[in-house]
Amino acid sequence: xxxxxxxxxxxxxxxxxxxxxxxxxxxxxxxxxxxxxxxxxxxxxxxxxxxxxxxxxxxxxxxxxxxxxxxxxxxxxxxxxxxxxxxxxxxxxxxxxxxxxxxxxxxxxxxxxxxxxxxxxxxxxxxxxxxxxxxxxxxxxxxxxxxxxxxxxxxxxxxxxxxxxxxxxxxxxxxxxxxxxxxxxxxxxxxxxxxxxxxxxxxxxxxxxxxxxxxxxxxxxxxxxxxxxxxxxxxxxxxxxxxxxxxxxxxxxxxxxxxxxxxxxxxxxxxxxxxxxxxxxxxxxxxxxxxxxxxxx
Numbered sequence: 396x397x398x399x400x401x402x403x404x405x406x407x408x409x410x411x412x413x414x415x416x417x418x419x420x421x422x423x424x425x426x427x428x429x430x431x432x433x434x435x436x437x438x439x440x441x442x443x444x445x446x447x448x449x450x451x452x453x454x455x456x457x458x459x460x461x462x463x464x465x466x467x468x469x470x471x472x473x474x475x476x477x478x479x480x481x482x483x484x485x486x487x488x489x490x491x492x493x494x495x496x497x498x499x500x501x502x503x504x505x506x507x508x509x510x511x512x513x514x515x516x517x518x519x520x521x522x523x524x525x526x527x528x529x530x531x532x533x534x535x536x537x538x539x540x541x542x543x544x545x546x547x548x549x550x551x552x553x554x555x556x557x558x559x560x561x562x563x564x565x566x567x568x569x570x571x572x573x574x575x576x577x578x579x580x581x582x583x584x585x586x587x588x589x590x591x592x593x594x595x596x597x598x599x600x601x602x603x604x605x606x607x608x609x610x611x612x613x614x615x616x617x618x619x620x621x622x623x624x625x626x627x628x629x630x631x632x633x634x635x636x637x638x639x640x641x642x643x644x645x646x647x648x649x650x651x652x653x654x655x656x657x658x659x660x661x662x663x664x665x666x667x668x669x670x671x672x673x674x675x676x677x678x679x680x681x682x683x684x685x686x687x688x689x690x691x692x
Contacts, residue, residue, distance in 0.1 A: 396455075397422050397545050397575035398443065403452035404599075405438055412438040413449070414599040422544070425571035427586030428579040429683075430596035431691050436579045437477070439596070440547050443577070444474050457544055470498075473538030477550040477579075479530060483523035487514060487533055490522060491540065498541040508536040512566060528559030535566065546576045552585055564589050583684045593683060597691040610683060616655065617679045620662055621647045623672035634658070634665055646674070 398420040405413040412435045420426055430436045441447040443454060445465045453460065459467040482490055491505045509518050512532045517525055522533055531551060538546060552563050567576065567589050580586060586593055587607065595603035615638065628640040628648070636652040643649055652658045659676055666673045679685070 396420065397424075397457060398577065399455045400439075400443070401453050403439070403442060403449045403454055405435075405442060405447060405449050411599050413442070415452070416596070416599070416601045417452075418594055418601060418604055420575050420577060422575055423572065424592060425567065425576045425578065425590045427590040427593040428577055428596070429581075429583075429586065429593060429687055434596045434691070435599040436596060437549060440474075440549055440577070440579060443468075444472055444547060445469060470541060471544055473535075473541070473543035473546045473574075475531075475534045475538050475546070475548045475551055477553065479534040481522050481530060481533060484521060486519065486521055487525070488518045490533065491536055494537045494540050500541050504540050504542070508539045511539065511570075512536040513562070526559065527554050528556070528562060531555065531559075531563055532566070535570075539570070544574055546570065546574050548576060548578045550579055550581070552580065552582065560585075583687065587683055595687060595690055602690045603686065605686075607683070610686065616652050616658065617685060618650045618652065618658055618662055618676070619643070619647065619679060620650065620666070620676050621645075621674040622666065623674060626671065630669075631665075634661060 396419045400419070401417050403413050403416045404411065416439065428436050438447060442449050443456060443461060445461050445468050448462060455461065456468045457471040459471060461468050485493070488505065488509070491508065492502070495502060495505055509515055512535050514529065514532050514536060517529050522530060525533065551567070552560055555563060564585070567578065570576065571589070578590065590607060592606045593603065594601060623646065625646055628642060631637065631640045631648060631650055634650065636654040636658065638651045638653050641649045650662065657678060659678055663673055663676060
């Protein structure tokens with residue numbers, strides 16, 4: 396396993412940022428790490444990169460213990476923090492040369508990562524002259540210089556325009572063919588576009604660990620319906636195959652079913668038989684966004 400986390404807990408004063416978190420990531424996996432603000436994502440990433448020490452539990456990166464083998468862990472990881480710390484007055488190639496000397500890697504790696512991250516046309520410019528998308532590429536290039544087996548990316552696409560977003564997504568997918576990537580983001584479409592698997596954390600607790608392919612194939616469906624007046628949720632639970640009912644707003648309800656059969660006709664007939672007028676009725680696949688909302692609301 397490239398990353399193994401077992402029963403990690405971390406508190407800051409009376410606030411528990413991580414509570415008995417466990418998961419494993421294999422080589423070649425691109426894993427999305429989701430959670431509301433303050434859920435513990437950044438704390439977990441800082442534990443894995445040795446910036447924070449856990450209070451309890453253990454974590455390993457490429458078999459190295461994050462407490463006992465800090466130097467080896469740091470050499471195994473390429474880290475792009477949310478606020479990419481760049482020297483804006485330095486030229487791209489100058490900055491990467493500086494990082495290469497810190498890591499004591501061959502100068503040939505500089506040209507290699509410039510080519511890999513699509514920075515060839517920008518290498519002669521000062522970092523301060525670059526767009527946000529190209530600055531993110533510089534951060535990725537620096538993270539890749541020492542050829543780490545694991546990449547940890549904290550909000551790598553924040554603030555990018557649609558074109559930059561597509562370019563960074565493509566780059567992450569390419570890198571993910573050979574390396575293990577743990578990617579934190581608030582953007583559900585980002586995870587669905589580049590990741591194989593998703594971890595969801597809420598209030599320091601890991602509440603979901605799912606493959607995206609499994610999520611797409613799950614039979615559970617979601618029907619959104621609007622009636623002409625408010626009804627009790629228990630009333631709608633009389634429908635067959637219902638797993639849960641939620642009043643979204645006003646007279647609008649989300650009804651979850653544990654079947655792939657289209658349940659819209661059943662909902663319509665049920666409403667008609669009970670003198671309810673159906674103002675709108677639509678079927679939605681239970682996607683990542685609905686799973687996230689369900690687990691973190």
